[in-house]
Amino acid sequence: MSRPEDTLAADVHYDDVEARKYTTSSRIQTIQASMTRRALELLDLPSPSLILDIGCGSGLSGEILSQIPPDEGGPHAWVGMDISASMLDIALQRDVEGDLLLADIGQGVPFRAGTFDAAISISAIQWLCNAESSETSPAGRLSRFFNGLYASLKRGGRAVCQFYPKNDVQKKMITSAAVKAGFGAGLLEDDPDTKNVKVYLVLTVGGSAADGDITGVVEGMEGVDVLDARRKGKTTGKGEIKKGSKTWIIKKKEQMERKGKVVKATSKYTGRKRRIQF
Amino acid sequence: MKVLTLNFLTCAVKSCKSSSDSFPLHPKDAELAKDDVEINPQLLANVLPRLDWNALRTTSTELGFPSLPDQPPSPEDLTADEKMLQELHSLLMETQIMEGKLVCGHCGHEYAIREGIANFLLPSHLV
Ligand SMILES: C[S@@+](CC[C@H](N)C(=O)[O-])C[C@H]1O[C@@H](n2cnc3c(N)ncnc32)[C@H](O)[C@@H]1O
Ligand SMILES: [Zn+2]
Numbered sequence: 255m256s257r258p259e260d261t262l263a264a265d266v267h268y269d270d271v272e273a274r275k276y277t278t279s280s281r282i283q284t285i286q287a288s289m290t291r292r293a294l295e296l297l298d299l300p301s302p303s304l305i306l307d308i309g310c311g312s313g314l315s316g317e318i319l320s321q322i323p324p325d326e327g328g329p330h331a332w333v334g335m336d337i338s339a340s341m342l343d344i345a346l347q348r349d350v351e352g353d354l355l356l357a358d359i360g361q362g363v364p365f366r367a368g369t370f371d372a373a374i375s376i377s378a379i380q381w382l383c384n385a386e387s388s389e390t391s392p393a394g395r396l397s398r399f400f401n402g403l404y405a406s407l408k409r410g411g412r413a414v415c416q417f418y419p420k421n422d423v424q425k426k427m428i429t430s431a432a433v434k435a436g437f438g439a440g441l442l443e444d445d446p447d448t449k450n451v452k453v454y455l456v457l458t459v460g461g462s463a464a465d466g467d468i469t470g471v472v473e474g475m476e477g478v479d480v481l482d483a484r485r486k487g488k489t490t491g492k493g494e495i496k497k498g499s500k501t502w503i504i505k506k507k508e509q510m511e512r513k514g515k516v517v518k519a520t521s522k523y524t525g526r527k528r529r530i531q532f
Numbered sequence: 533m534k535v536l537t538l539n540f541l542t543c544a545v546k547s548c549k550s551s552s553d554s555f556p557l558h559p560k561d562a563e564l565a566k567d568d569v570e571i572n573p574q575l576l577a578n579v580l581p582r583l584d585w586n587a588l589r590t591t592s593t594e595l596g597f598p599s600l601p602d603q604p605p606s607p608e609d610l611t612a613d614e615k616m617l618q619e620l621h622s623l624l625m626e627t628q629i630m631e632g633k634l635v636c637g638h639c640g641h642e643y644a645i646r647e648g649i650a651n652f653l654l655p656s657h658l659v
Contacts, residue, residue, distance in 0.1 A: 302575035304582075324574075331575055331625070333537055335652075342649055351569070353537045357544075357652035361659045364544035364652055366555060368582065389656045398659070408582070 257420060264381045268311070268338035277312040277344050286314040286376055289452060292444065293374045293414040294322070296456055303330045303371035306406065308359055308415070309378025310334025311341040313350035319374075320351040333370075335359055360395030363402030370406055373413035379455075380417045383424050396428065400435035404459060413437075413457040425453065429481050432457055439481040533634075533650050535595070536579070536624040539588050541650075543636035545658045553638035556587040559594055560642070562632035569625045573617055576624070577607040592623065 258267040268276070276282055293315075299305075302324075307316045313334065322328025332352040336342050342354050357364070360382050382399055383392045403413060419425035425441075432439045438458040445451050541557055548554035585604040592600050605616055634643040634650060641658070644651045 302572050302578060304575070304579055329572065329575075331536070331572070331579075333540075337653070346647055346649070353534045354649045355537075355652050356649055358654075361652075361654055362544055364542050365540045366542050366584070369540040371578070387656065390659075 257418075259381055259384055259418075259420070263384075265338045265340075268341045270340045270343070273312060273338065273340040273344050276341075277314065277348070283314055287318055289376050289416045290315040290318040290374065292452070293376065293416060293454065294318070296414045296442070296454060297372045297374070297412050299327050299330065299372060301327050303327075304369070305330050305332040306363070306365075306370045306373040306403075306413075307332050307334040307352060308363075308373060308375035308403070309381070310336050310345070310352065310354065311338070311378075312344035313348055313352065315374060315376040316345075316352040317348075317350050335363070359399045359402075360390065362398045363406045365402075365406040367405050368408040370411060371408060372411055373403060373407060373415075375413070375415040375417070377416060377418060379415050379428060380419055380424065383420070383427060392427065393431070396431035397435065400432045400437065403457075404435045404437060407459045409459055411459045413455075415455040415457070417453060417455065419453060429455060433481055436460075441481060533629045533645055533648060534625060535588075535591060535627045535629075538591055538629070538634070539583055539624075541634070543638060543641060544652050544654055545636065545639050545641050547658075548636060548638045548641075551638040554636050556584070556591055557634035557636055557643065559591070559629055560633040560635050562595060562629045562645075564595065565628045565630045565648075566622070567626050567628055569621070571618065571621045572625075573611055576617060576620055577611050579624075580604060580607050580610055580620075588623075595627070595629075597623065 305319055307319070310316050310332075311334075316332050316334050319328070319330040319332045322330060333355065334342075334345070334350075334352045335355045335357045336345075337356070337358045339356055342356060345352075345354055359379075379399070382395050385392050385395065407413060417428065419428065429439055429441060432455060436459075438460060440456045442454040442456055443451055444454070538556060538559075541555075542548070543554035543557060545554075583604065585600075589600045589602075592598075605613065610616055610620065628648055629645050630648050632645050634645065635641070636643075
């Protein structure tokens with residue numbers, strides 16, 4: 255199956271024609287609805303909440319949030335972000351109840367700290383693996399997105415992102431960006447090893463750094479594979495990273511990037527000694 | 533754009549992240565509409581402690597509404613007070629900015645609102 259993510263920018267792919275085709279397909283409606291219900295199940299929200307829908311498109315995912323009956327903890331209020339004006343236009347025509355923003359999640363999540371009880375994203379974040387322009391890198395966009403999402407969620411909040419990774423490299427790139435932003439993270443796969451496999455990234459925002467086990471919540475969920483930040487974190491123990499080494503440079507770059515500085519993309523040459531050329 | 537959302541949105545420009553003037557964004561040339569939304573008392577009680585009440589007072593005044601009390605009600609008071617609940621619901625959930633702009637008090641950036649949707653796409657040098 256060809257992936258539009260590989261060749262087009264999201265707002266170019268989801269033009270008026272594609273947005274309508276996408277939204278009116280009953281097959282797509284059914285799939286998006288069932289994945290949204292699955293994400294909600296993982297969020298496990300006990301009462302009406304304020305939810306961010308990341309890459310909300312024409313509202314197929316968000317409208318489920320508005321429809322949850324009181325005896326199941328709803329209905330929820332939601333704010334949707336999407337980069338495609340055509341998709342949002344269809345959402346307007348469909349009269350969804352969520353509040354909509356035209357925004358690129360790769361540029362960040364412009365809400366003050368602790369705004370949302372929870373966030374969902376259905377079939378959107380794999381788009382971040384493709385740079386939108388020559389000035390941006392997928393790593394930079396992923397880090398801006400996850401850092402922004404982390405801050406916008408209340409402590410103890412959760413996010414569930416269903417996405418379509420192209421391959422294991424992309425899966426890793428996305429999950430490690432989330433862990434780096436501070437999330438406790440786990441991966442859940444429904445129908446693994448089939449062509450209908452669905453991948454859910456389950457993210458938690460720890461109550462406080464002091465309680466240590468930020469992955470505790472994720473760990474308790476059935477079928478969730480825990481991605482432990484601390485396993486990799488071990489190497490960050492004092493004095494273990496040699497100054498000037500590739501790992502050290504990459505760490506520094508991440509720090510700079512988190513502070514919003516522009517850094518050169520990491521390549522196989524990063525941290526290598528430059529030989530004098532004759 | 534609902535007034536509720538405006539109470540949580542900040543300027544997206546990089547250099548505004550650490551400035552307190554970048555929140556709340558200020559409506560300009562705003563055309564308002566009122567939607568009929570079913571009231572959800574539990575949701576209101578849930579978001580109440582998270583509202584920035586001072587910012588909400590500012591927004592309410594800037595949109596030309598009568599001024600809000602100095603202090604927010606407690607969630608208990610709110611759930612017990614039908615009238616206050618209705619008023620808060622109407623301001624936060626039903627009042628929409630349909631056209632106009634949101635202006636950052638720090639960098640001056642203007643976010644256009646069309647058909648109720650605010651445009652937060654930034655040119656890359658501001659990210
Ligand atoms: C397959 S659609 C899913 C829409 C909706 N969540 C649903 O379940 O129907 C993917 C959406 O992600 C949006 N998207 C892709 N990249 C984005 C970005 N960088 N920022 C915001 N939205 C993005 C696209 O515009 C598109 O509407
Ligand atoms: Zn600003």
